[in-house]
Amino acid sequence: MKILGPIQFLNAFIRRHNYFVERGVLGMNSRNLNYIFRSNPRKLYPLADDKLITKKLAQKVEIATPELYGVIDFQTQVKHFEEHTKHHDTFVIKPAHGSGGNGILVITGKKDGDYIKGDGTPITKKVILRHLSNILSGLYSLGGQTDVAIIESLVRFDPLFEKITYMGVPDIRLLLFYGVPVMAMLRLPTKESDGKANLHRGGIGVGIYLENGITYGGVQKDDPIDHHPDTGNKIAGVQIPNWRDLLIMGSKLYDVAPLGYIGADFVFDRDKGPMLLEINARPGLAIQIANVRGLKKRLERVRADISQLKTSKDKVDYALHILAAYN
């Protein structure tokens, strides 16, 4: 690494700043002030923070979500959780108010009265009871309030992503501004991320061409990466199926959950196609790094033109043809 003198350093700094401005890189302060504060009314946050509400809203606009097997509201119901799962070999337990993929327990099978976890290790029923109890006591919820546990169907992800996934389920994050898809990324679990599609934990964020849904390079922990570290396969060039339909699904969310600035997370089920997992009312900025594209210019363009965009179809076509041109 070259050591710069103070003048050179200042020059490099100014150059970088100007470049960021030119590329429209969105900073955290600006995200909060100009987008989240202005576009997301606080009273609507529960629509995104509570996964049960999100699920119901999604059904209204015929967006598929994992099938709900049951809800555990009270500690006394915990020991009877098997009533909800007795007809299903696989299921997922998650907190309704969880964030960042925390508190999600994936069960992929049953064996001799025990259960098989997502990574193949067997666990006893007792472990599941404890997990449910922890969820209810608020261990994984935002702000630590008491929570409810959701039991739903396990998504069997599309083999499409098999080559570039290590355990877990890859998902697609759409960043939507007033229903207009602005940017998208594919998130891949890695060994480092413990099978979670969580970028903080070392998952891979992969940029997607907005115009056609084909992936290009990815980043892991803010550093560019071309191949999946665990499977060794190339990350770029994967076509997301039914790209336009996926964008339209995301766009329709705005009709039922009028939060202006959201991240919508979808997974691809082998049989049922794209499903909505959750909505995030405070989506992070890593999507910019994964795409190596700035959000700011796209967002400002949408803000200027949004009054002319009425339907989801309009909004998606606008994204495909106009926003995609912003690099």
Place this chain on the structure above:
Amino acid sequence: MKLSQTAIISLVLIIGALTMFFYKVLFLDFPLAPDSRADSWQVETRVTFKGKGEPANVKVNIPQNTKDFVIVNENFISDEFGFSAEIRTADNNRAAKWSISHAVGHQILYYRALIFRFDSVTFQSKKFKVRTYLPSEEIDDAVTIAVQSIIEEIKSEDATSTDFLLKLIKLLKKKKDERINLIKQTLKDDNSLATIEAMILNEAKIPAILVNGVVLENIQRNAQIKQWLLIKTKENAWAPYSADNGSPLDTNALLPWWYGREPMVTMKGGTTPDIKITIKRNTESALTKAIMRGQSKSKFISLFSFFNLPLHDQVIFHVLLLIPLGALIVTFLRQIIGVPTIGTFMPILIALSFREMSLIWGLFLFLFIIAIGLIVRAYFDKLELLFVPRLSGVLIVVVILICVLSIMMDSFNVNVRLSLSLIPLVIVTMMIERMSIMWEELGPEVTVQSALGSLLAGALGYLCLSSKFISYILFVFPELLFIMLALTMMIGRYNGYKLTEYIRFKSFEKKS
């Protein structure tokens, strides 16, 4: 560009605060740094006596506010005595009065004051009440004749007051003079040279006042009460003169205590009191002067000053005023620099707890205790303890750790001030809990980063908060709080990049 509401309010706050600040600095001469030499003294009077097992009543003359001397702060301290405020004596002096219904054994009373003197002492406009120095009941014709005879002897037409005084002193110092002996006998115990001089001067229609006070020096462990004369030289102009040789005295070196013939201490129900006066020049409060000036110039300024508060409260405000600065630092570090911290104001609390330890030891202890605490917390989690009991358990372990550390360090003769008060204790526990949750949710990397960020911000905050200069400035110029408020409001509307984001998004530059 249209100014936003935030910008306008911030601007108004800053202008207002700066106006106040510069008014105080430029017109009231508030010093910008502590420790400049100041004309203020800490005065302490200790009165000791033995009780006789009966009601005791002690009256002690104390200094009074004059145009030139201002008592900034005073305390009256006694164990069992009832203190019945300050009173006026017959000669219109200030006195403190203590009383007790049953005084037995050794008794100690304290009077403490911080006294400030204005630049140059002048007795110009003070209207002194000329007192009679010969109480009427003691006067008989012989004394009156003796006094008049002395006056006749030294009086001449064109002599000034000072000439008269010089001649009088010369006469009084003669050993064998029946008139003087007679006067001395009449005045009994209280027959000092100065008293006789004051009496004769007044009888000769030369206004003179007997002053009892101390000579101000930098430090005097056992200052003596001295007497001198205040003589009216011109209309409304009084000057101090030595009673010994009649020479003018240096006004800057004298602190008048009380006027007239009264003794310093009047006592009932006790042995003859022992009086000890200690005087120390106070080098820390040059601002005392400025505050006094402010009080005379503007009531508003004096209202907005902490100097009117009792000493005890002032100490609290010294710390309290630092908290907004801590908040500003944290705000800056988080919003402009982008340092990750655990909890929003954890760094301020950390900084405050560093104040109670030294920085290096504080950092070491924090890291050590947090590390152990995290392990214990993880173990408690494994035992499936509920949230609140788990938190309490960690708190107890932290206390045990601190106890063990203190004892160990003491036995190894490591002299560390481990004065961990309650606040750091709770802070450490909270930090352990927050870190554990973060560890689970965001992974170890983010947690360690945030913990180090918090400690960094805490250390930085500590460096600011422990600065005597900053503490002084905030205490003397509390209006600066409004500037801090304005700055945080402005940061609240800052939508530019955080400094760390220039690194986070660095890949943008590389790819092009």
